Amino acid sequence: MPALDLSVSSVDLTRTICDIPSVSDDETTLADAIFEAVSALGHLDVYRDGDTIVARTNLGRPQRVALAGHIDTVPINGNLPVRDIEIDGQPYLWGRGTVDMKGGVAVQLTLAAELIAPRVDITWLWYDHEEVDAERNGLTRLARTRPDLFAADFAILGEPSNGNVEGGCNGNLRAIARTHGVRAHSARSWMGENAIHAAAPILARLAEYRAREVPVEGLVYREGLNAVRIGGGVAGNVIPDLCEVEVNYRFAPSRTLDEAERHVRSALEGFDVEIVDRAAGARPGLDAPLAQEFLAAVGAEPRPKYGWTDVARFSALGVPAVNYGPGDPSLAHHDEERVSYAQIEDVERGLREWLTA
Amino acid sequence: MPALDLSVSSVDLTRTICDIPSVSDDETTLADAIFEAVSALGHLDVYRDGDTIVARTNLGRPQRVALAGHIDTVPINGNLPVRDIEIDGQPYLWGRGTVDMKGGVAVQLTLAAELIAPRVDITWLWYDHEEVDAERNGLTRLARTRPDLFAADFAILGEPSNGNVEGGCNGNLRAIARTHGVRAHSARSWMGENAIHAAAPILARLAEYRAREVPVEGLVYREGLNAVRIGGGVAGNVIPDLCEVEVNYRFAPSRTLDEAERHVRSALEGFDVEIVDRAAGARPGLDAPLAQEFLAAVGAEPRPKYGWTDVARFSALGVPAVNYGPGDPSLAHHDEERVSYAQIEDVERGLREWLTA
Numbered sequence: 001m002p003a004l005d006l007s008v009s010s011v012d013l014t015r016t017i018c019d020i021p022s023v024s025d026d027e028t029t030l031a032d033a034i035f036e037a038v039s040a041l042g043h044l045d046v047y048r049d050g051d052t053i054v055a056r057t058n059l060g061r062p063q064r065v066a067l068a069g070h071i072d073t074v075p076i077n078g079n080l081p082v083r084d085i086e087i088d089g090q091p092y093l094w095g096r097g098t099v100d101m102k103g104g105v106a107v108q109l110t111l112a113a114e115l116i117a118p119r120v121d122i123t124w125l126w127y128d129h130e131e132v133d134a135e136r137n138g139l140t141r142l143a144r145t146r147p148d149l150f151a152a153d154f155a156i157l158g159e160p161s162n163g164n165v166e167g168g169c170n171g172n173l174r175a176i177a178r179t180h181g182v183r184a185h186s187a188r189s190w191m192g193e194n195a196i197h198a199a200a201p202i203l204a205r206l207a208e209y210r211a212r213e214v215p216v217e218g219l220v221y222r223e224g225l226n227a228v229r230i231g232g233g234v235a236g237n238v239i240p241d242l243c244e245v246e247v248n249y250r251f252a253p254s255r256t257l258d259e260a261e262r263h264v265r266s267a268l269e270g271f272d273v274e275i276v277d278r279a280a281g282a283r284p285g286l287d288a289p290l291a292q293e294f295l296a297a298v299g300a301e302p303r304p305k306y307g308w309t310d311v312a313r314f315s316a317l318g319v320p321a322v323n324y325g326p327g328d329p330s331l332a333h334h335d336e337e338r339v340s341y342a343q344i345e346d347v348e349r350g351l352r353e354w355l356t357a
Numbered sequence: 358m359p360a361l362d363l364s365v366s367s368v369d370l371t372r373t374i375c376d377i378p379s380v381s382d383d384e385t386t387l388a389d390a391i392f393e394a395v396s397a398l399g400h401l402d403v404y405r406d407g408d409t410i411v412a413r414t415n416l417g418r419p420q421r422v423a424l425a426g427h428i429d430t431v432p433i434n435g436n437l438p439v440r441d442i443e444i445d446g447q448p449y450l451w452g453r454g455t456v457d458m459k460g461g462v463a464v465q466l467t468l469a470a471e472l473i474a475p476r477v478d479i480t481w482l483w484y485d486h487e488e489v490d491a492e493r494n495g496l497t498r499l500a501r502t503r504p505d506l507f508a509a510d511f512a513i514l515g516e517p518s519n520g521n522v523e524g525g526c527n528g529n530l531r532a533i534a535r536t537h538g539v540r541a542h543s544a545r546s547w548m549g550e551n552a553i554h555a556a557a558p559i560l561a562r563l564a565e566y567r568a569r570e571v572p573v574e575g576l577v578y579r580e581g582l583n584a585v586r587i588g589g590g591v592a593g594n595v596i597p598d599l600c601e602v603e604v605n606y607r608f609a610p611s612r613t614l615d616e617a618e619r620h621v622r623s624a625l626e627g628f629d630v631e632i633v634d635r636a637a638g639a640r641p642g643l644d645a646p647l648a649q650e651f652l653a654a655v656g657a658e659p660r661p662k663y664g665w666t667d668v669a670r671f672s673a674l675g676v677p678a679v680n681y682g683p684g685d686p687s688l689a690h691h692d693e694e695r696v697s698y699a700q701i702e703d704v705e706r707g708l709r710e711w712l713t714a
Contacts, residue, residue, distance in 0.1 A: 170544060174593060185687075186605045187527060187664035189568070189581035196584040196602070197564035203557035211546070224546035227553035228597060229590025236531060236585055236605060245553070248543045248593060307544035330542075 004037040006113035010348045011093065011341050013106040017071075018082045018097040024072040024136075027051040027128040031071060034109065034126055043116045044124070047149065051128035052138035054149050055112060057121045063290060064121040065355070066152035066314065069105040069159075069325075070130030070138070073097040074333050085338065094338040099327030103339045104158025107326065107348045111355065118355040120290075123152055130310065134279065139313050147317065154290035155314040156351075159305075160327030163343045163350075165295060166305035167219050167284025167322050169312055173249040173260050174228075174277040177202050177268050183234060183241040192239035196232045199243040202271060203227065206247070209267065214252035217284045219304040221252035225267060246276075250306065253281030253315075282312040285320025297354035298324070324350070361394040363470035367705045368450065368698050370463040374428075375439045375454040381429040381493075384408040384485040388428060391466065391483055400473045401481070404506065408485035409495035411506050412469060414478045420647060421478040422712070423509035423671065426462040426516075426682075427487030427495070430454040431690050442695065451695040456684030460696045461515025464683065464705045468712065475712040477647075480509055487667065491636065496670050504674065511647035512671040513708075516662075517684030520700045520707075522652060523662035524576050524641025524679050526669055530606040530617050531585075531634040534559050534625050540591060540598040549596035553589045556600040559628060560584065563604070566624065571609035574641045576661040578609035582624060603633075607663065610638030610672075639669040642677025654711035655681070681707070 004016065022030040031051035039046045044055040051071070073096050082095035093103070105126060112124045127138030134140055142149060159166075179199045184192025211223040225247065232243030247268070251260045257278050265273055285291060286302055295302060305311070305323050314321035326343035361373065379387040388408035396403045401412040408428070430453050439452035450460070462483060469481045484495030491497055499506060516523075536556045541549025568580040582604065589600030604625070608617045614637050622630055642648060643659055652659060662668070662680050671678035683700035 172544075185664065186581060186583055186585055187529075187607050188579075188687075189583050189607070190579065191687075194563070194583055196587050197560055199587075200557060200560035200564045203554055203560060206551070207554035207557045222545075222547065224543060226543055226546050226551055226596055227590075228543055228593055228595060230553050230556075230587055230600065231590075233584075233586030233588075233603065236603065238585060239583055240585060243587065246590065246593065250544050250546070307542065330545075 004033045006037050006109050010106045010110040011344050013110055014093055014098060014103045014344060015082045017102050017106055018095050019080065021076060021080060022072050023075050024129050024132045027072050031128065034071065038112060041113055044112065049142055049145060050138065052142055053126045055124040057118065059117065059121050061119065061121040063153045064123060064151065065290065066123040066125060066150065066155040066319065067108050068125035068127065068155065068157050068310065069101055069108050070128070071105060071126050072128055072131050073100065074131050077335050079335055079337060091341045092338045096337055098339045099160045099337045100332035101159055101325055101327065103327050103344045104160065104325035104347070107344060107351065108158055110348060111351055115355055119357060120355065122355070123149065139310055143313060150314065150317050150319065152319050154288055154294065155311065155319045155321035157309055157311050157321060157323050158325035159309050159323045160325050160329045160332055161323045162328050163326055163346050165298065165300040165302045165322050165324050167286050167302045168216070168253045168282040168315065169305040169307060169309050170221055170223065170250045170252060171255060171257065171260055171281030172279045172308040173251065173264060173275065175247045175249070175264050176274045176276055177245045177247060178272045179243045180272065181239065181241045184239040186237045186239055189239050195240050195243040199245055202245050202268060205267060212252070214254055216252055216254045217286055219284050219302060221304045222306060223252055224250045251281065253283045256280070279308055280312060280316065282315030282321060284322070285315065288320040291320055291322065294354055297357060298350035361390045363394050363466050367463045367467040368701050370467055371450055371455060371460045371701060372439045374459045374463055375452050376437065378433060378437060379429050380432050381486050381489045384429050388485065391428065395469060398470055401469065406499055406502060407495065409499055410483045412481040414475065416474065416478055418476065418478040420510045421480060421508065422647065423480040423482060423507065423512040423676065424465050425482035425484065425512065425514050425667065426458055426465055427485070428462055428483050429485055429488050430457065431488050434692050436692055436694060448698045449695045453694060455696045456517045456694045457689035458516055458682055458684065460684050460701045461517065461682035461704070464701060464708065465515055467705060468708055472712055476714060477712065479712070480506065496667055500670060507671065507674050507676065509676050511645055511651065512668065512676045512678035514666055514668050514678060514680050515682035516666050516680045517682045517686045517689055518680045519685050520683055520703050522655065522657040522659045522679050522681050524643050524659045525573070525610045525639040525672065526662040526664060526666050527578055527580065527607045527609060528612060528614065528617055528638030529636045529665040530608065530621060530632065532604045532606070532621050533631045533633055534602045534604060535629045536600045537629065538596065538598045541596040543594045543596055546596050552597050552600040556602055559602050559625060562624060569609070571611055573609055573611045574643060576641050576659060578661045579663060580609055581607045608638065610640045613637070636665055637669060637673060638665070639672030639678060642672060645677040648677050648679065651711055654714060655707035
């Protein structure tokens with residue numbers, strides 16, 4: 001494949017890198033192209049670990065900002081190659097990855113090439129396996145092998161945020177609530193105990209649950225406690241002895257993991273509850289001086305980020321982090337994924353102005 | 358394989374035919390053996406359709422009795438060949454099919470060979486595919502192609518009944534109740550509607566449901582309305598838009614199919630309910646003169662049959678029918694399936710005395 005030309009517009013670069021498919025587990029071709037292109041620049045120290053690439057300026061600035069973006073996408077579903085479309089007279093790039101998140105990555109690559117002397121030192125991170133298990137995420141690996149590369153005073157993740165600044169993120173916990181019974185032939189149901197019937201109060205409590213809205217550092221995080229899966233049953237003529245309800249709790253970043261777990265256990269008190277996965281949220285961190293400067297520069301009213309994103313990794317390492325990228329997050333993973341030229345250009349402009357001010 | 362010797366004891370014959378595996382779809386070897394053995398007898402007109410064999414006396418008796426048994430079993434699970442065991446000093450045959458229902462079939466084969474001049478004409482029916490979908494049942498096929506072969510004044514099915522006479526059977530209906538919602542990312546759950554939560558009242562109603570006990574012709578049928586399966590969920594981070602609850606209704610034979618369906622729809626009123634399968638029950642039919650004589654001859658206090666059995670096919674054709682066979686029905690399909698010699702011999706004696714009185 002031809003070398004990536006980082007001097008084209010970020011819209012053109014978005015199109016180019018979307019047309020290099022990089023579904024999770026298949027990022028190497030794109031990672032190779034990025035590695036070659038940034039290695040050729042000269043003003044960046046480049047480090048590669050698998051398909052994760054870190055490129056840093058080392059200008060001796062008093063402050064350092066990390067800018068990160070994942071290069072993988074969810075599977076293609078007939079939505080590549082990228083098409084140019086128009087909506088309400090505005091030009092858009094349509095196709096897999098345009099929103100989540102190659103538009104953001106293209107802006108970062110453009111600026112990485114262009115900003116030879118930014119006002120802060122910059123660590124660019126492009127990483128693999130964000131769309132799959134956290135265990136396989138390139139940042140998880142890097143945090144284990146090279147935590148020093150995360151060192152920064154502020155971090156910006158290019159995840160789609162409609163060009164707004166979304167601070168921090170909610171935490172995420174998954175639990176399984178189980179009810180138990182006794183199997184019997186359904187023709188003699190009184191010989192058994194129906195575990196599915198026993199799940200009625202679990203669903204009733206979830207249906208009645210009123211989620212909190214929690215202000216954290218000026219942003220209001222909206223929570224949620226939901227059944228996301230239910231399963232039970234042995235055969236059409238058997239009283240079932242087990243029912244499982246998978247529950248997903250999204251919680252404000254002011255709540256610790258242990259508090260979140262206690263909350264779920266209390267909401268499902270009386271039932272057999274197993275916590276199967278938990279990830280802390282990230283406080284918005286917008287009181288950091290660099291964050292304040294950034295907000296002022298891009299002229300944005302910060303909003304809370306509801307979904308969990310990798311900002312939480314930076315937050316956990318003590319680096320305040322926000323989401324700022326082109327694309328409507330509700331179109332991420334969508335078959336009609338598309339981003340307007342204008343949002344890509346706005347984010348590019350916002351970052352450039354702040355990083356060179 | 359050697360020809361079946363029908364002159365041995367019914368206990369020995371049970372052992373022999375259990376050791377000819379005949380899991381549903383694999384009945385041909387046993388059907389061949391039965392067909393050859395009864396064809397050689399001379400006093401029976403033998404008809405074969407697939408793996409179903411019908412053998413009839415034609416003595417011009419004023420009355421005819423049908424005696425039927427299925428020759429297939431549920432899958433073997435390390436419980437063949439048959440073993441002789443002792444429980445509380447009593448000898449048992451242990452293994453797949455001993456209860457459901459080769460003990461009953463062996464008694465029938467023994468008597469088919471022995472009773473050259475019974476006091477009523479007899480139609481013996483041994484059939485395939487009882488343990489699978491009703492559509493594949495040998496009697497379903499026969500009722501379509503040769504309904505004349507069902508003609509009888511009374512029918513006895515050799516299904517395990519602990520040597521008791523179990524009259525008629527409950528009806529059986531399966532329905533699926535569905536709740537609908539709107540998908541959304543679980544990080545923004547307020548954008549969706551949770552279909553699993555919406556199923557709470559279905560489970561609550563089923564949990565609160567008190568099943569009737571219904572006297573029919575002197576026998577008390579116990580009903581049941583149960584969730585036998587539940588399923589819902591798209592992914593761990595998605596608010597589900599569909600939840601399905603499979604409900605099984607077992608109803609007294611005094612209730613018609615339409616009444617049963619109305620009852621289920623009323624119990625689940627307000628929900629999207631699809632009836633997926635329904636089979637009428639069978640009234641006990643114990644007021645038929647031949648039934649009364651039979652009860653008197655075997656000295657049995659009749660009981661209701663809770664599970665659906667093929668007696669309902671005879672009942673639907675206007676033939677009163679009961680279940681009468683060796684073996685504890687609660688051990689049917691069990692890995693420890695076993696039957697006492699004594700029950701096989703008792704049932705053999707009961708049938709012989711009545712058929713020759």
